[in-house]
Amino acid sequence: xxxxSRIPFYVAxxxxxxxxxxxxxxxxxxxxxxxxxxxQRPVWMVEARVDFEGTEEPVLASLNIPEQPxxxxxxxxxxxxxxxGFSIVExxxxxxxxxxxxxVSGPQTLYFKAQFIPTDDSRPRRLAREPQPREMxxxxxxxxxxxxxxxxxxxRSSTPESMTRELIRLMQPDxxxxxxxxxxxxxxxxxxVVDMLNHxxxxxxxxxxxxxxxxxxxxQLMPFLxxxxxxxxxxFDPQTAEQGVPENLLxxxxxxxxxxxxxxxxNSEVSFSMLRQTVPALQLATMQAESNGLGFLSFYELPIExxxxxxxxxxxxxxxxxxxxxxxxxxxxxxGTFMPVLIAVAFVQTTLLPGLIAFLSVVAIGLLMRxxxxxxxLLLVSRISALIILVIFITAGLSIIxxxxxxxxxxxxxxxxxxxxxxxxxxxxxxxxxxxxxxxxIQGSGSLFVAICAYLVMSAPLAGHLTFNFPELHLVILGFxxxxxxxxxxxxxxxxxxxxxxxxx
Amino acid sequence: xxxxxPRRLKRLGMxxxxxxxxxxxxxxxxxxxxxxxxxKLKTKLVVAEYGVKTPRLLQIxxxxxxxxxxxxxxxxLKGFAIKPAKGSGGKGITVITGRDGDEYIKxxxxxxxxxxxxxxxxxxxxxxYSLAGTPDVAIVENLVQSDPDLARYSHxxxxxxxxxxxxxxxxxxxxxLATTASDGKANLHQGAVGVGLDxxxxxxxxxxxxxxxxTLHPDTGLALENIEIAAWDEMLEMASRCYExxxxxxxxxxxVVDANEGPLLLxxxxxxxxxxxxxxxxxxxxxxxxxxxxxxxxFSPGERAQFAMETFASR
Ligand SMILES: Nc1ncnc2c1ncn2[C@@H]1O[C@H](COP(=O)(O)OP(=O)(O)O)[C@@H](O)[C@H]1O
Ligand SMILES: [Mg+2]
Numbered sequence: 104x105x106x107x108s109r110i111p112f113y114v115a116x117x118x119x120x121x122x123x124x125x126x127x128x129x130x131x132x133x134x135x136x137x138x139x140x141x142x143q144r145p146v147w148m149v150e151a152r153v154d155f156e157g158t159e160e161p162v163l164a165s166l167n168i169p170e171q172p173x174x175x176x177x178x179x180x181x182x183x184x185x186x187x188g189f190s191i192v193e194x195x196x197x198x199x200x201x202x203x204x205x206x207v208s209g210p211q212t213l214y215f216k217a218q219f220i221p222t223d224d225s226r227p228r229r230l231a232r233e234p235q236p237r238e239m240x241x242x243x244x245x246x247x248x249x250x251x252x253x254x255x256x257x258x259r260s261s262t263p264e265s266m267t268r269e270l271i272r273l274m275q276p277d278x279x280x281x282x283x284x285x286x287x288x289x290x291x292x293x294x295x296v297v298d299m300l301n302h303x304x305x306x307x308x309x310x311x312x313x314x315x316x317x318x319x320x321x322x323q324l325m326p327f328l329x330x331x332x333x334x335x336x337x338x339f340d341p342q343t344a345e346q347g348v349p350e351n352l353l354x355x356x357x358x359x360x361x362x363x364x365x366x367x368x369x370n371s372e373v374s375f376s377m378l379r380q381t382v383p384a385l386q387l388a389t390m391q392a393e394s395n396g397l398g399f400l401s402f403y404e405l406p407i408e409x410x411x412x413x414x415x416x417x418x419x420x421x422x423x424x425x426x427x428x429x430x431x432x433x434x435x436x437x438x439g440t441f442m443p444v445l446i447a448v449a450f451v452q453t454t455l456l457p458g459l460i461a462f463l464s465v466v467a468i469g470l471l472m473r474x475x476x477x478x479x480x481l482l483l484v485s486r487i488s489a490l491i492i493l494v495i496f497i498t499a500g501l502s503i504i505x506x507x508x509x510x511x512x513x514x515x516x517x518x519x520x521x522x523x524x525x526x527x528x529x530x531x532x533x534x535x536x537x538x539x540x541x542x543x544x545i546q547g548s549g550s551l552f553v554a555i556c557a558y559l560v561m562s563a564p565l566a567g568h569l570t571f572n573f574p575e576l577h578l579v580i581l582g583f584x585x586x587x588x589x590x591x592x593x594x595x596x597x598x599x600x601x602x603x604x605x606x607x608x
Numbered sequence: 609x610x611x612x613x614p615r616r617l618k619r620l621g622m623x624x625x626x627x628x629x630x631x632x633x634x635x636x637x638x639x640x641x642x643x644x645x646x647x648k649l650k651t652k653l654v655v656a657e658y659g660v661k662t663p664r665l666l667q668i669x670x671x672x673x674x675x676x677x678x679x680x681x682x683x684x685l686k687g688f689a690i691k692p693a694k695g696s697g698g699k700g701i702t703v704i705t706g707r708d709g710d711e712y713i714k715x716x717x718x719x720x721x722x723x724x725x726x727x728x729x730x731x732x733x734x735x736x737y738s739l740a741g742t743p744d745v746a747i748v749e750n751l752v753q754s755d756p757d758l759a760r761y762s763h764x765x766x767x768x769x770x771x772x773x774x775x776x777x778x779x780x781x782x783x784x785l786a787t788t789a790s791d792g793k794a795n796l797h798q799g800a801v802g803v804g805l806d807x808x809x810x811x812x813x814x815x816x817x818x819x820x821x822x823t824l825h826p827d828t829g830l831a832l833e834n835i836e837i838a839a840w841d842e843m844l845e846m847a848s849r850c851y852e853x854x855x856x857x858x859x860x861x862x863x864v865v866d867a868n869e870g871p872l873l874l875x876x877x878x879x880x881x882x883x884x885x886x887x888x889x890x891x892x893x894x895x896x897x898x899x900x901x902x903x904x905x906x907f908s909p910g911e912r913a914q915f916a917m918e919t920f921a922s923r
Contacts, residue, residue: 431626482734483741537699538798591627593614602610603819604620607889 123578157207434596447557621891636857687751700737776851804888808921810840
């Protein structure tokens with residue numbers, strides 16, 4: 104027999120553990136599945152309200168709705184407008200919510216609600232088509248004025264961004280020169296800047312933003328300026344020239360020309376109200392996973408009943424890890440290798456104290472009865488079978504008595520695996536006959552201790568959360584169990600067992 | 609509570625459970641050889657081919673109907689032992705030391721009748737004492753009449769000698785003496801006394817009971833310091849020969865000394881316990897490593913026993 108190198112083994116185990124952790128981190132980052140259970144995430148619920156006057160004609164109302172607003176992601180959208188047909192239409196100009204109805208008269212109100220979560224995702228979005236500056240024509244004398252202002256701005260700038268800033272500054276009332284005064288009239292200010300930037304060869308457009316403040320109603324959108332710098336659309340405040348999207352500003356309209364079009368209605372207007380909500384991060388993650396098609400990676404796709412079964416199953420490896428640790432590193436003796444895990448699983452369902460009482464009483468009564476069975480000199484198989492039936496009687500009896508006495512916990516006995524209990528009783532009683540009460544106590548209390556430890560770990564909300572939402576972490580558990588299988592050091596119990604060796608040292 | 613630090617244990621070269629399992633049993637013991645030692649009948653047959661004597665086999669009871677032959681066979685026997693072939697830890701072993709009319713006298717002094725023994729045989733066949741409850745075979749073998757020199761140290765039961773054999777080299781030995789606490793069984797964890805034996809001479813070193821050092825046998829009150837095993841080199845060679853028979857690199861060989869037949873092999877164990885180190889007052893690891901580091905291993909059992917006696921003698 105050769106001493107094979109253990110390096111490949113350790114490499115494999117390390118890969119296993121690494122893969123588990125990496126996968127978990129990836130899913131945490133990508134799907135937003137939280138590490139902790141109680142984590143809450145803020146969500147903005149924004150409601151757009153469209154009002155118009157019906158004119159007894161077929162109506163088509165079309166509202167621009169956000170598409171990948173920077174700094175936010177949309178987790179749900181819905182419309183409330185009885186009697187209207189509703190659909191969300193996507194085209195090159197952006198996304199629009201469209202309501203339609205044949206005969207409309209009188210004041211009408213349509214609602215569109217969407218939930219947004221702040222994200223710190225700032226990757227530039229891929230644009231289908233490189234934006235081009237629009238051609239602009241000005242009559243004289245504006246043409247000259249535009250040219251001069253632009254020259255002035257260009258002289259003081261080097262990039263599209265600085266050019267934009269300079270231009271905005273030049274157009275402000277306090278710095279206005281004759282040229283600019285000629286151009287600016289209050290209502291056309293933003294459009295003018297956009298046109299001038301396009302004229303200067305910088306693609307520019309307007310956008311509308313909504314300032315998010317908790318519990319505000321009847322809010323209006325605020326205009327912003329956007330320019331394309333060759334990579335991405337950048338947002339500017341048209342008054343202060345401040346660059347970037349301010350915090351809590353949701354860009355509702357980008358790119359498309361109009362916010363609201365109502366065909367067949369008069370006096371149309373749109374207003375917004377908003378509410379800050381908190382949603383468990385986990386719920387959020389599953390909602391997102393469903394919408395981006397990564398849902399197949401989680402157990403949430405399964406029917407609820409299977410889910411709860413998996414919840415239990417996925418806890419088992421943790422129990423196995425604890426048993427392995429207790430036996431191989433601590434050196435606690437248990438009766439039956441994995442009996443403690445099964446008992447711990449039962450404890451998870453019954454909770455600790457009622458479970459403990461129920462378990463101890465079943466085993467104690469079972470041991471008494473087994474004493475009688477052993478005097479019958481039965482063969483093993485029939486003895487175990489008889490024991491299983493007895494255990495069922497005992498559990499039934501305990502549940503009924505418990506129930507009569509008003510303890511609902513009496514019923515919890517039924518969670519214990521009958522066959523396992525029967526075997527436990529059999530083993531304990533053989534142990535009793537052969538090795539004496541002492542050994543029964545040692546192994547019995549060892550088993551219970553390990554079961555309780557396993558229970559404490561398995562019933563921790565965090566454990567259930569992590570094993571269920573990050574099943575890949577089981578690779579890590581597997582890795583640890585494999586590593587423990589290679590642990591050749593002293594067990595804690597051996598430090599005591601071998602302590603008389605001191606005299607020979 | 610008394611504790612010893614892992615560093616000191618390491619210095620003493622104490623072999624521990626995990627290392628035994630991973631570095632020795634798993635590495636040196638072929639799985640396929642296990643049935644050979646886990647089945648006492650197979651052990652008996654295979655070691656016989658290598659000239660290792662065991663208590664004489666009187667009857668093999670394989671089937672229920674063969675039990676009827678048991679009574680005729682046992683008719684004119686004085687003493688015998690009934691064992692489950694796949695038993696362990698003394699389970700299901702009935703030792704009959706004599707007769708009183710129709711009744712049989714057990715080693716403990718209790719009297720039983722023939723139907724009791726027949727029921728016992730039925731239980732063995734059904735697998736009551738075998739691992740995992742699989743059907744088993746019962747063997748009936750000659751009673752070992754312990755050499756009186758040794759027997760007087762033991763309270764009931766036959767004293768046996770456990771020798772740990774590593775790759776064919778006997779590396780450590782101890783004598784196990786039954787006590788009242790161990791109920792006539794020579795199992796250390798049940799309270800038998802373990803007396804470490806010097807591999808070089810077969811003389812006793814230290815004695816322990818329940819892992820505590822002692823100097824007198826708790827029941828017989830005899831001093832345990834001057835025991836000497838007769839024909840020691842012969843026993844070591846016999847233990848060493850079991851390596852050829854089974855191919856197990858790390859095993860425990862249990863020998864008894866019969867008053868008439870000399871040393872006999874009682875059983876082999878593929879997972880020998882660690883308590884032998886406490887009885888010897890020294891760890892196994894240095895000796896195991898010495899064997900592992902041998903450049904040229906010896907090929908005959910006699911040479912190996914000789915080498916062990918020279919190398920592992922105490923002082
Ligand atoms: N042939 C026999 N004669 C007398 N005693 C025996 C005989 N065989 C076994 N024993 C007693 O039974 C004990 C256990 O036997 P053993 O063969 O070692 O089986 P186990 O694998 O159960 O330990 C021995 O220590 C010895 O005391
Ligand atoms: Mg034995």
